Amino acid sequence: MAKRERLSGNEAVAIALRQINPDVFPAFPITPSTEIPQYFSTFVANGQVDTEFIPVESEHSSMSAAMGAEAAGARSVTATSSCGMALMWEVLYVAASDRLPLALTLVNRTLTGPININCDHSDSMGARDSGWLQVYAENNQEAYDNMVMAYRIAEHKDVRLPIMVCQDGFITSHAVENIILEDDETVKNFVGEYEPEAYLLNEKQPMSLGPYAISDYCMEAKRAQAQAMHNAKQVILDVAKEYEAITGRHYGLFEEYRMEDAEYAVVIIGSAAGTAKDAVDALRSQGMKAGLIKLRVFRPFPGKELAEALKHVKRVAVMDRAESYSDQGGPLGAELMAAMYRNKNTADAINVLYGLGGxxxxVEHMEELYRQLERGDLPEGYSYMGLRE
Amino acid sequence: MEKTVEIRWHGRGGQGAKTAALLLADVAFQTGKYVQGFPEYGPERMGAPITAYNRISEKPIRVHSNIYEPDYVVVVDESLLDTIDVTKGLSRDGAIVVNTTSPKEEILKKLHHYEGKIYVIDARKVSMETIGQYFPNTPMLAAIVKVGGLMEEHEFLREMEASFKHKFARKPEVIEGNMNALKLAMKEVH
Known part of the structure; x- marks a missing residue:
């Protein structure tokens, strides 16, 4: 029986991990780490899981240890936030290119500077080219559900890529909200045992991992990685379908909210989507055809699907919670507009940066943004929302 | 409860305003409501002003912003009245609850242009008489539940007792004092 609960986003993900009972969990145990390994370490101490919990000396080490354990054949996870993730940088690429399906539960927080601990997406967005799958959550429920689905996606034989399960720092990670938890047995059966085809501790099948690839091989390896990312799209949908059959909760690559006849749309990632939905409802009751797309999966990027979903809109604001310093907006703006162009969607698209540093x-900000879309008076190029100029 | 009730807590780091907001979310959840309880994080230090928030609703809550037009405001530390505009955005139909030894009239002088309802409680007195130490958040929690009519009194006390039994499983001797603090606070707030 599923259980009604109230939990913070950190607690929710920690509980999902308890139910999954991974083999190895290395984590840096101090700030900038999150409460997730802290909660999980109590499950270890209480004997509720038989995970090998390794407190390590840095995030470079936690990602290296998680990768090593995964290569050995163990289902692994680590956790971090903000600059902790920045310290993992080098190893992120190694984990992805070695095709190790480990999980990273990330609480999105700003990268310094100025020094700031609050939410934005600069940490994970910076790692968008590292070869990791990336899923984002609007609330605690989605953070929990995404964690439960993560290994089924990452470990799938057509994918075999590491997965980043992201949620918004403080806004969902530290906020207590209602949530439905599936029971332990349901999660355990859904996730299943990890049975890697090839792993280092298999003495019957000696192998080497992560060797030097001369120029004659390196490009093919990268191409294979890109193919795995392409394959992930279908696997994510298949896993979501199976999860929906058990839980009744529907997930796709993105959620369309009141988009059927929408003329003015916003595309956004994370917790602000909930706030935007309230704005959409308010504007709809005043007669505006407002709609919202909340992107759940950023890697692989569902460009074609998004362009299709935006086919009939007059104007769309693409929202970024991270600066790219490209002088032309943020990462979601750049990628979505490129996808629209490629798919011959000529809707008027603008890029808006918001919520940096928390x-x-x-709701009022979002309502005003929709009104600006309707009036068509947003500046060319890209702009900032909620900024003091 | 027809619309979402929004509450803003003002306290100082270390006084338990955040804990009180989370406890309120907890107890409202236990009575079947949809809830949010969250603090506003900044550079945390003992004694620095902190803000925490609650939303309580019959329907799922989607909004993820801070609260700017609360129905109720709780001031856990009276000294904040000198530096923070605690009634900012406060609904005219709502109320403010202040932890103070002063009469309402004195507090109102510090709340410029505030025309709504005000309640006061001496949380130090309540806490010292029942718990024996100064924990202002327990009395303030009971005070806002009473003032806001957020739930039935007996429901609140029943769920709080269950919550204390869980929280203080290893020091059951403090449960009675905390329960008495809640009950006394409900009588004292006026």
């Missing part, structure tokens, strides 16, 4: 996003 700047609060209010």
């Amino acid at each position: 700047r609060d996003v209010r």
Whole structure:
């Protein structure tokens, strides 16, 4: 029986991990780490899981240890946030190119500077080219559900890529909200045992991992990685379908909210989507055809699907919670507009940056943004929402 | 409860305003509501002003912003009245609850242009008489539940007792004092 609960996003993900009972969990145990390994370490101490929990000396080490354990044949996970993830950087690429399906539960927080501990997506967005799968959550429920689905996606034979399960720092990670938890047995059966085809501790099948690839081989390896990312799209949908059959909760690559006849749309990632939905409802009751797309999966990027979903809109605001310093907006803006162009969607698209360093996003901000879309008076190129100029 | 009730807590780091907001979310959840309880994080230090928030609703809550137009405001530390505009955005139909030894009239002088309802409680007195130490958050929690009519009194006390039994499983001797603090606070707030 599923259970009604109230939990913070950190607790929710920690409980999902308890139910999954991974083999190895290395983590740096101090700030900038999150409460997730802290909660999980109590499950270890209480004997509720038989995970090998390894407190390590840095995030470079936690990612290296998780990778090593995964290569040995163990289902592994690690956790971090913000600059902790920056310290993992080098190893992120190694984990992805070695095709190790480990999980990273990431609480999205700003990368310094100025020094700031609050939410934005600069940490994970910076790692968008590292070869990891990336899924994002609007609330605690989605953070939990995404964690439960993560290994089924990552470990799939057509994918075999590491997965980053992201949620918004403080906004969902530290906020207590209602949630439905599936029971332990349901999660255990859904996730299943990890049975890698090839692993280092298999003495019957000696192998080497992560060797030097001369120029004659390196490009093919990268191409194979890109193919795995392409394959992941279908696997993510298949896993979501199976999960929906058990839980009744529907997931796709993105959620379309009141998009059927929408003329003015916003595309956004994470917790601000909930706030934007309240704005959509308010504007709809005033007669505006407003709609929202909340992107769940950023890697692989569902460019074609998004362009299709935006086919009939007049104007769309693509929202980024991270600067690219490209002088032309943020990462979601750049990728979505490229996808629209490629798919011959000529809707008027603008890119809006918001919520950097935890700047609060209010329903009123979103309503005003939709009105600007309707009036067509947003600046060319890209702009900032909620900024003091 | 027809619309979402929004509450803003003002306290100082170390006084338990955040814990009180999370406890309120907890107890409202236990009575079947949809809830949010969250603090506003900044550079945390003992004694620095902190803000925490609650939303309580009959329907799922989707909004993820801070609260700017609360129905109720709780001031856990009276000294904040000198530096923070605690009634900012406060609904005219709502109320403010202040932890103080002063009469309402004195507090109102510090709340410029505030025309709504005000309640006061001496949380130090309540806490010292029942718990024996100064924990202002327990009395303030009971005070806001009473003032806001957020739930039935007996429901609140029943769920709080269950919550204390869980929280203080290893020091059951403090449960009675905390329960008495809640009950006394409900009588004292006026």
